[in-house]
Amino acid sequence: MIPHDETMILETPFYSRCLAACEINLWEDWKGYRSAAAYTSVEQEYFAVRSNTGVFDISPMIKYRFTGPDAEAYLNRLVTRDISKLGIDRVAYTVWCDDNGQVMDDGTIFHLGENDYRLCAYARCLDWLMWSAEGFDVTIVDETAEIAALAVQGPTSCSVFKNMGFTGIENLKPFGINRYPFEGSEVMISRTGFTGDLGYEIWVDPALAETFWDRLFEAGKLWGIRAIGSAALDMLRTETGFLQAGVDFIPAEEAIRTGRSRSPFELGLGWLVSFDKPVFNGRKALLKEKKEGSRYAFVYLDVEGNKPAEHAFIYAGSKEVGTVTTAAWCPTAKTNVAFAQVDAQYGKVGQELVAEIYYERELKWTRVMAKCTVIEGAVFNPPRKRQTPAPDF
Amino acid sequence: MTNKYDAIIIGAGHNGLTNGAYLAKAGLNVLVLEKNSYIGGATVSRELYTDWKYSNCSYVCSLLRPEIIRDLELPRHGLQVVPYGGGVTFKENGDYFGNHADHERLLREVARHSKRDASAYERYEADVMKQTRLIRPFLMRTPPDPTSLKPRDLKELAVLAKSFGSMGEEGLADTIRFWTMSIGDFLDEYFESDVIKSHLAGSGIIGTALGVYSPGTAYVLLHHYMGDVDGSVGAWGFARGGMGSVAAALSASFQSFGGTIQCDAEVDQIIIKNGKAKGVALANGNELYADIVVSNLDPKRTFLKIMDEGDLPSDVVTKAKNFKIRGSSGKLNIALDGLPTFTGLPKDSPLCLGEKHFIDSLPRMERAYDDWKAGTWSKDPYVDMLIPTQIDPTMAPPGKHMMSVFVQYAPPKVNGEDWTAEDKAGFEKTVIDQISNYSPDFKDLILHCETRTPKDIEDEVGLTEGNIFMGELTFDQLLFNRPFPGYAQYRGPVKGMYMCSSGSHPGGGVMAAPGANAAREILMDLKLNNTVPGGYDDD
Numbered sequence: 001m002i003p004h005d006e007t008m009i010l011e012t013p014f015y016s017r018c019l020a021a022c023e024i025n026l027w028e029d030w031k032g033y034r035s036a037a038a039y040t041s042v043e044q045e046y047f048a049v050r051s052n053t054g055v056f057d058i059s060p061m062i063k064y065r066f067t068g069p070d071a072e073a074y075l076n077r078l079v080t081r082d083i084s085k086l087g088i089d090r091v092a093y094t095v096w097c098d099d100n101g102q103v104m105d106d107g108t109i110f111h112l113g114e115n116d117y118r119l120c121a122y123a124r125c126l127d128w129l130m131w132s133a134e135g136f137d138v139t140i141v142d143e144t145a146e147i148a149a150l151a152v153q154g155p156t157s158c159s160v161f162k163n164m165g166f167t168g169i170e171n172l173k174p175f176g177i178n179r180y181p182f183e184g185s186e187v188m189i190s191r192t193g194f195t196g197d198l199g200y201e202i203w204v205d206p207a208l209a210e211t212f213w214d215r216l217f218e219a220g221k222l223w224g225i226r227a228i229g230s231a232a233l234d235m236l237r238t239e240t241g242f243l244q245a246g247v248d249f250i251p252a253e254e255a256i257r258t259g260r261s262r263s264p265f266e267l268g269l270g271w272l273v274s275f276d277k278p279v280f281n282g283r284k285a286l287l288k289e290k291k292e293g294s295r296y297a298f299v300y301l302d303v304e305g306n307k308p309a310e311h312a313f314i315y316a317g318s319k320e321v322g323t324v325t326t327a328a329w330c331p332t333a334k335t336n337v338a339f340a341q342v343d344a345q346y347g348k349v350g351q352e353l354v355a356e357i358y359y360e361r362e363l364k365w366t367r368v369m370a371k372c373t374v375i376e377g378a379v380f381n382p383p384r385k386r387q388t389p390a391p392d393f
Numbered sequence: 394m395t396n397k398y399d400a401i402i403i404g405a406g407h408n409g410l411t412n413g414a415y416l417a418k419a420g421l422n423v424l425v426l427e428k429n430s431y432i433g434g435a436t437v438s439r440e441l442y443t444d445w446k447y448s449n450c451s452y453v454c455s456l457l458r459p460e461i462i463r464d465l466e467l468p469r470h471g472l473q474v475v476p477y478g479g480g481v482t483f484k485e486n487g488d489y490f491g492n493h494a495d496h497e498r499l500l501r502e503v504a505r506h507s508k509r510d511a512s513a514y515e516r517y518e519a520d521v522m523k524q525t526r527l528i529r530p531f532l533m534r535t536p537p538d539p540t541s542l543k544p545r546d547l548k549e550l551a552v553l554a555k556s557f558g559s560m561g562e563e564g565l566a567d568t569i570r571f572w573t574m575s576i577g578d579f580l581d582e583y584f585e586s587d588v589i590k591s592h593l594a595g596s597g598i599i600g601t602a603l604g605v606y607s608p609g610t611a612y613v614l615l616h617h618y619m620g621d622v623d624g625s626v627g628a629w630g631f632a633r634g635g636m637g638s639v640a641a642a643l644s645a646s647f648q649s650f651g652g653t654i655q656c657d658a659e660v661d662q663i664i665i666k667n668g669k670a671k672g673v674a675l676a677n678g679n680e681l682y683a684d685i686v687v688s689n690l691d692p693k694r695t696f697l698k699i700m701d702e703g704d705l706p707s708d709v710v711t712k713a714k715n716f717k718i719r720g721s722s723g724k725l726n727i728a729l730d731g732l733p734t735f736t737g738l739p740k741d742s743p744l745c746l747g748e749k750h751f752i753d754s755l756p757r758m759e760r761a762y763d764d765w766k767a768g769t770w771s772k773d774p775y776v777d778m779l780i781p782t783q784i785d786p787t788m789a790p791p792g793k794h795m796m797s798v799f800v801q802y803a804p805p806k807v808n809g810e811d812w813t814a815e816d817k818a819g820f821e822k823t824v825i826d827q828i829s830n831y832s833p834d835f836k837d838l839i840l841h842c843e844t845r846t847p848k849d850i851e852d853e854v855g856l857t858e859g860n861i862f863m864g865e866l867t868f869d870q871l872l873f874n875r876p877f878p879g880y881a882q883y884r885g886p887v888k889g890m891y892m893c894s895s896g897s898h899p900g901g902g903v904m905a906a907p908g909a910n911a912a913r914e915i916l917m918d919l920k921l922n923n924t925v926p927g928g929y930d931d932d
Contacts, residue, residue: 040743041494043476043625051475051633051784156786222791224784306459306624306929331623332473334462361932380468393786 009034012059013148013209017217021227028230031124033060036229043331045232049195050332052224053154055216056233058201059209062121064129065143070136071115078132078281079109080264082274086111089177091192095264095272097282101289102252102261104128105245106269108192110177118143122245128253132281148209152216153199153236156223158390161189161200164219169200170389183208191390194233196240198384198391223393238337239330241300241378243267248298248325248339263289266341268298296322297347301338301372302379303327303355309338309370312355314346321346324355333379338372349374397682398424398653400915401673402893403660403699404689404855406434407457410643410654411908412687412893412915414465417650418924419916424681425652426673428659428855432644434689435854435861436903438637438788442841445795446788447726448635449843450854451861452779452797453748455620455629456904457639460533460926465646472642475784476622476630479747482592483831487737490588490753491744507586517583517593523564524571525619525626526931527556528899532619532906533928535914536873536881536898572868576610577755587754594758595750595775598801600861600901602719604762605755609867616866616902626931631781635788639903663688663890665704670889673699684889685915689908691856691863692716692876692896695885709886712877716896717865720805720847720858721765725798725824728841732780732794733832749778751827765802768809770820774827775801793840800824805847805858812846820846862901863894872898883911884918891915 010033012018018036026037035057039045048054066075076083081094088111095106107121129140152160161169166180169189177190185205193199204212217225237244245251252261263286264273273286301324303309308329314322322342329336338355346353351374358367384391400416402409405427417423431437435450454474462472478494490506493499504511537549560568571579576597580590596617597610604610622628632638644654659676663686672682688695696705696713734740735749752758752775761771777799782789789795800820807816821844829835847859856863864870873881876896883891893911895901913925 041478044478044743047475047784050473052786159786159791223786329623333468334459334474334623335468366932 012057013206014057014059014150014213017210017213018057018227026229030060030230031062035060036227038229038231039227042229042231042235045226045228046235046331048224048226048228049154049197049199049232049236051155052226053152053157053160053220054195054226054228054232056151056153056228056230058149058151059147061144061149062124063142063144063147064119064121064126065141066117066119066138067115068136068138069115070138071117074133074136074138075109075117075119076277077136077279078129080273080280080282080286082277083109088113091175091177091190093272095267095269097264097286098252099282099285100252101263101282101285102255103249103264103267103269104252106243110190112177123251123254125253146206147203148206148212149201149203150213150216151193151195151199151201153193153195153197155198155384155391155393156220157199159392160216160220160223160225163223164215172200172390173388174386183211187212194242195236196242196378196380196385197236197382198387235328235331238326238328238339239333239378239380243298243339244326262296262298262341263294265289265294266296266298266344294344296341297344299340299342299347299351299374300377300379301340301353301355302375303336303338304371305368306336307357307359307368307370308336309355309357309372312338312357314340314342314372315354315356315369316346316351321353330379335379337379347374349376396680398422399683400424400685400687401426401681401683402687402689403663403673404428404434404894405432405640405644405654405656406689406894407436407639407643407903407905408893408895408908409434409687409689410640410647411461411465411905412689412912413652414643414647414650415909415912415924416685416915417647417652419921421685421921423647423652424683425647425654426658426660426675426681427654427656429853430657432654432656433637433640435856436636436639438635441726441843442728444790445728445793445841446635446637447795447843448632448637448781448797449726449845450724450850451636451903452781452799453629454632454636454639454903455617455622455627456902457620458533458904458906458909458928459621459623460929461905461909464926465643467639467642467646470642470645470649472638473633474622474630475633476625476628477746477779477781477784479742479744480592480749481735481738481744481747482588482750482753483735484588484753489737490592491742492592492747493744494747503586503589506589507584510584510586510589513583520567521615521618522626523560524568524615527560527568528615528619529626529931530556530928531872532899532904533910533926535883535910536875538879538882539873540879571615572612573608574611575606575608576614577605577759579611579614580755591752591754591758592750594755595777598758598762598775599777599799600722600801601865601867602721602765602802603865603867605758607762612868612871613866616900620902620904631785633785633787635781636903643905660699663700665701665887665890668888670885670887685891685919686889687891687893687911687915688885689894691718691860691894692892693718693857694855695892695894695896704887706886709877709880712880716876717867717870718857718860718863718896719865720851720860721802722859722861723770723800723803723820723847724845724850725796725800725821726843726845727796727798727839728789729780729794729796729838730840731792731838732783733835733838735832745780746783747779749776751776751831761802765804768804769807770803770823771801772823774824776824776827777801778828798824798828803847805851812848817844817846820844863896864900866900871900875900883907883914
């Protein structure tokens, strides 16, 4: 339910707890909700996820529920990935495109039961979802405010849940879903996340949100649990190679200028496109692109030196061939990484490029032309992310 | 099994492994020999109490060169450095000084002790940062020989001169003062509060047989400030899993390039034939051969223990004998049944993550040094105590903790005699009693304690007198004078023999720079392509 009042900014179901934990009062607006950018120190929050457990309130994430006899068929038509292969209690990362094969958004689909799915997205897209539903017997509900959710991420996260009494959680495979009784209701736990580490997301009735938070932090005490904000999360997702909608690509429906949207191939997400499916939104355009070639390539760059290549132009020789969308020094991988969009022919692994980096020291600006190499993918990819049973730390 | 290699490195500490990794990366067939049954030297984690891992020797990480971590892909090989913030010096009157990681919070805390000092603190920080900025670019470079007319030395001298020149006339004078003055005198120029001075002065004496008012200790402080964690200069971190994970990652990297490590292989002698290094003779009688022999032992052990005086120029023997590598510190590693509380400090304070000290004035610190000079351990010591298990879940069971207590001062001999069991117990009691004065539940939480005197450290690790830096970090033993004039470019006095230990530039503190710099020189002599990365630029 969206309250009808004059509140400027909404509070998540965990807000009281976030507020208490947020010592430095650094807040931001996430789709209309007050969301912590940092609680105590960005560095310590980042490292909580790499060494212990970090908790990020993902309640504001846009969530849609699909039910009805055609739910599966409908979703399979909507997204590029083959959803018919997604088992019950499994989760899949996917993108969905407009008819021009341009990415509208990326997100995760949760297969909750027979013809019962949840889609988590960055952007609101109910209008598009309804439009695409013509001819399908499917009910679509925006349940963003109906579900409280937390990302519980880091090497000790499994131990924390075991200590909370969630027996067998260590056997949950990546992208799997378990359910546990909780305070007379139920909590759903998926082994998913945006940090590239061992980690889980929990989904619970908003009425139980505060209780869940309290129990979680009590159980996590001995495992270094800590609330983390969006600033730390951004470092984590960069290190592990995850794209951020609105940063690394412009959702097709939001793009105003011609040519600013991107196809899945142009975002390095071709592996999400299943041409085996006879029909899905954007298929025709994507087939054409596959045959005739893409305009751009999305690349991960290993950048020489220690200056983050933020907003840098990318050159091949003296020719400008692209720009950086995300860049950071990665504190765990100890590597200077950048995501960039470049002209398609420069996207091959091993390609040597140059980033034009500007940085300032005490009012003096310096330009470096830093050598970069196109690398395969994420610079942080620990075994514990995949291991089942999940390790204790 | 072959007994012929391209290069043999003596000592599987972090510098030996780094040196080996770069030589192996260049295609050489490299063997690293280790006297102990485990690798790491002083970068080691050992389980001496079931389920507890101790960082027995070195215990924190900041100086390890980021260029090397990245280039040798140490994170992929399992190394994870987690920074910690905070730090506390407890006062005798029940108060404390909290060294907050957050800048404004720190200034507020300094102001609680002295408003004037809070303002001086920013001047102090900028001045120290000027000095780190000067020294940091030279960490990954071979020091020039100031007496040489070789083009390379002249070029490197010019680089050095340019850096010094860029400090300006006043800056240059400050620099020369800074490199030669005492930490006490230096801090007296900024601060009036005793506790703040003593908190900062610790970094000037750690691992050094000098007092806070001994000339040269200001530079030692710089040595502790010139590292960084992810570009945050002066920050320190824990190696997740203990310092042994540094050695483990280096060893994995070394082996990924085809290198071999042999433990339980103590070197008795470097074999010299016709003025050239030819290999090593092991204590077990076996001989192994290589035209390149690299010693990762300290200069004293290298030249006085595993080399024959007859094979060496007499000046080297004399210089090795005179090399200053005095034992001044000991260590307690303690398994705890729970997290101890400290008087006046909330248990969940972020200050608790950092180091704790229990000595609150420079005169008290100087008296601690007086005890050492008199031949005994300090009765009121400076300790650098940390509990890494607050953020590292891998070193003790959940809810249990590992405490690392570095103790300054402890002499290599007690009143001129070898340490006895009684002495060692007395030393341990002194330290535990001091901590207990500020932590009422500490003693009851102790499950196991490993106490290490300088002698223990020498016997196990092989550091002469247990000196943690492999030679004191005073100006007479730095840069082109480290370990001695004429031998600062990692080449030994005998063809084919090299030095890669912390006894060479830029010194100790788990930097891995000596190992990498030495590899660059060896590869240059062999006319092979350089595999060693250059240093990052701060500016």
